[in-house]
Amino acid sequence: MANYKLTFCYDGSRYRGWQNQNNVSSTIQHKMESVLKDILHEEVSIQASGRTDAGVHARMQVANFHCGQDLEPARILSQLRHQLPQDIGVLQLEPVPESFHARLSCTGKTYRYYLWNSEEPCVFQRKYRTVYPGPLDLAAMRNASSLFTGKHDFSAFTSSRNKKHSSVRTIREITISQDGPEIILEYSADGFLYNMVRILTGSLIEVGSGEKTAEDLSHALESGVRADAGFTAPPQGLFLWNVEY
C-alpha cells in the first residue's frame, strides 16, 4: 500500500472538530475522507497528527493515508482543491515512506491562541479571535508562563479523564506577544493533552486579570487537580500552527 502525507489548513468554525464521531458528519475528517473516496473510488482512512476540538482552526495540520493505487500527487491535489469546501484548504500532498505515521512520527507541535484585547469591535477576524476587552498584565502572564516550560505532569491542565496514558509533556517555549489590539500566546511542545492549550490560556488570562497568581498555577501543577487550574478558553481563538517531524 502506498502511503501519502497530506498537509492542509482549515477554518474550524462550522465543524465538530477534526475527528470522526458516531453519526456526526460535520467533522473535518469525515469531509476529507468522503471527498478522497469520491476522487479515488476507494475507502481511505486518514490519520491526523492529532485531533482538534469543535471550532478550533488549523493553519497547518498534517495527516497520512494508505491507498491501493499509485497516485499522481499533483492531479489529486488539484482535485482535492476543487472538491473540498472553501473552509478546508490542501497545501501539499506527497508520497512518504511506509513507516511515516502522522501522529506517531510527530516530534513537536505549535499552537497559537489569539485574543482580541480591545473595546473596539473585531469585525474582520471575528471568527478567529476570542474577545477579552479587559486589562491584562502581560508581564505577570509571561512570568507565570515560565512555570510551564520544561517537563511537567499537566494533569490539572487537561479535560481528559483517561488516567491510563501519561500526562507528562515537555513544553519547549511559550511566548506572549502583543500586536495592536491582539495578544498572541504561542505554545511549542513535544505534544499536548486534550484541551491543554485552552486551559493553559484560560489560566494565564486569570493571572493577567488578577484573579489568580503564579503561585496558584504552581500549586495546580503540583496538585494535578483540574479545579485548581483556570477556565477552558473558548475554541475560536485557537489555531494548530505547526506540526514537526
Added chain:
Amino acid sequence: MANYKLTFCYDGSRYRGWQNQNNVSSTIQHKMESVLKDILHEEVSIQASGRTDAGVHARMQVANFHCGQDLEPARILSQLRHQLPQDIGVLQLEPVPESFHARLSCTGKTYRYYLWNSEEPCVFQRKYRTVYPGPLDLAAMRNASSLFTGKHDFSAFTSSRNKKHSSVRTIREITISQDGPEIILEYSADGFLYNMVRILTGSLIEVGSGEKTAEDLSHALESGVRADAGFTAPPQGLFLWNVEY
C-alpha cells in the same frame, strides 16, 4: 438639531450594500438606522460618505445623522456596539458642527482591492479576497495605472448611465504592491464613480494577464465607452479603506 459623525467598519458579505433600497432590509444603512431608532426612540436618517455595492467591505466608512436630543456619545457608542451584529463595528461617535455632511464635506477617499494571486487555497481570508491564480505582470499593471492618475473623464470606467453628473475625477495615487500570495491595489482620489474601482481593477488585471495593453486603456479613457474598458472585478476583494475631511 444636533449633528453626529459616526465612523464604522463592516464586512459587506451578507448585505446588499450600504444604501437603502425599496423593500430590501438587508442593507447596512437599514440595519444601522433601525438599531439607532431602538436606542434613541427617534427616527434618524444616516447619510454616509457614499454608497458601497453589495458584498463590498469598509475598513472605514463615515456617516452623519441629525437628532433632536443631545446624546452622550460614549453611552450611545457602547449601546451601538452591543446591539449591532458582529459584522458591523462602530469605531467612533462624536458631535460635529451643523455644517458637517458626510458626503458633501468629504475631500478624498481611498479604496483597496485585494487579490489572492496563488494556486494555494485562501481559507481564512476567503470572504475578503478575489482569487486570481494566473500570472500577472505587475510592472505592466503599474505602468498602465499611471494613465489614470490626475484629472480625467472616467466615463468608460463606470456602470452609471446617469449622464447628468460629471464623470470627471482626480486620482491622486494608485499603488500596486505584493505581500506573499496577495496583490493589493490602492486607489486614492477626490471621489469615485459607481463601480469605478472595480472596473479600474478589472482593466488592470486584463493588462496584467496580457489580454489588454496600456494603449487599450488609454483608448478607453479617450472614447468614454464602457465596453472599451475591462471587466468589473467582483465585490468581495474591495474595501473602502479611508475617508478624508
